[in-house]
Amino acid sequence: MGRSGKFLKIFAVTYLIFLYAPALLLPIFSFNSSQIIAFPLSGFTTGWFKALLYQETLHEALKNSLIVAASSSVFATILGTLASRSSSRYNFPGKQFSLTFILAPLVLPEIIVGVSLLIVLIQLGLPLNLWSVVLGHTLLIMPFSILIMNSAFNNLDISLEEASLDLGETPIGTFRRVILPLVYPGIMASLLLGFTLSLDEFIIAFFLTGTETTLPVYIWSLFRFPKQLPTTMALGTILILVSLILLSLSEYFRRRAAKTQTSVL
Amino acid sequence: MMFLLSFWTQDYLVLDKNFTLNNYIEAFTQPVYQLLFSRSLYISLTVTFFTVLLAYPMAYFISFYGGNRKALWLFLITIPFWTSYLLRMFLWKVILGYNGVLNSFLLWLEMISEPLTFILYNSNAVIIALTHGWAPFAILPIFVSLEKIDRSLLEASRDLGDGPIKQFFRVILPLSMPGVVGAALIIFIPTVGDYITPKLVGGTDGLMIANMIQVQFSKANNAPLAAALSVSSLVIVAFISIVFVLLNKKYLRKY
DSSP: OOHHHHHHHHHHHHHHHHHHHHHHHHHHHHSBOOSSOOSSOOOBOOHHHHHHHTOHHHHHHHHHHHHHHHHHHHHHHHHHHHHHHHHHHOOOTTHHHHHHHHHGGGTSOHHHHHHHHHHHHHHHTOOOSHHHHHHHHHHHHHHHHHHHHHHHHHTSOHHHHHHHHHTTOOHHHHIIIIIHHHHHHHHHHHHHHHHHHHHHOOHHHHHHOOSSOOHHHHHHHHTTOGGGHHHHHHHHHHHHHHHHHHHHHHHHHHHHHHHHHHHHO | OHHHHHHHHHHHHHHHHHHHHHHHHHHHHSHHHHHHHHHHHHHHHHHHHHHHHHHHHHHHHHHHHOGGGHHHHHHHHHGGGGSOHHHHHHHHHHHHSTTSHHHHHHHHTTSOSSOOOTTSSSHHHHHHHHHHHTHHHHHHHHHHHHHTSOHHHHHHHHHTTOOHHHHIIIIIHHHHHHHHHHHHHHHHHHHHTOOHHHHHHOTTTTOOHHHHHHHHHTTSOOHHHHHHHHHHHHHHHHHHHHHHHHHHHHHHHTO
């Protein structure tokens, strides 16, 4: 490593510190006993975490968020699996166009997805409730799910499928007994990623929710009350831990997906 | 599912047509909207520029000096970004505020005598927060494109007498340009429409177009105008992105 390498290394480490700084504040201040988020620190407390236990609205929002995250990740994964299955195995007119179209939300600013969905829902006269949020999140997660499932299906050897059909399995049986087990890790990865994305998503939920709030919308409303800041920090600390765990799981399944493919072949 | 998707876009456009012209005229002639559009573009282009500028050496370091720790470095970069976007932006509010973490920390260390105000509730604050928030989205694509560079090309250029600096500008940079462009677009497109960051740390001087879209929607109850603003910003973003890609193609043709 030459001189320029050393400079780069110093830069890289500094940059990494810059990237980590905000996230590190969460645990620091969630245990700090002062209500004001500022230095110097005043003392250690777990009171903010205890306060979380008694917030009814928080529990309600958490429950809503879990419902939304669970249903939209399941819907998006089912739809994504079907879409990538059809696109990786069959050719049909307009395939490229429809795929591009489905992947569009990936590159659209979220606020535009939220606004347009809201317009459609209002035009259709549908009520705004948790299900409209589920709809929005399904739309948001689907591109990710398709990308994950595409790689799972592309790694799948078509001869396994043919073998199963030759050996007398019905197409449905083949799907259930051969294809599904092989792409199962991909499905798990898609579910977990979708769950995490939905749990985090704010703007679409903000636009589409009715009276029931999701967790990010609830956190957003907390920001207006300076008194609630340390509690918010405590909540944030817990959320970081949860998303870290979920994403490590998702990564684990993704790796295993890659391994299963190679060991079968 | 395709039906659903095609449906909202279609319906959206039809609705727009009914009201179009007036709303678009308003969107493009009212000084407020002009200001918001130009500020959104300014903020988002600055963020794109700085993020890519900071990300490039990082990606370069990992790709060329990372050795067998490349995966570890990448993992370390992405960890902080698994936390909620909302919370990260909120943390910047806490950090940059008048009595915030940064000011109180510097006061505590007696490095400054009174709180810094230029990083507070304005465009600068939005730029800092966004530059932080989108970092991995720039590092990863640039890293991938640097990884793809055939190392023997570097040896060839060295053998043919290029110094390190010349080599960088004539070989490495052009070859990694696809990654840079990808990174720029990935950052530019969503940041133009960012709602959370300007609302949290932007104060009144840092508000962006997305905030206005939201206000038009809820408080002003003028959904068609909000829609017109959304479509306009989408068109502007698409236009700039295309110009960007074309410029890059022209740049690459030189080599």
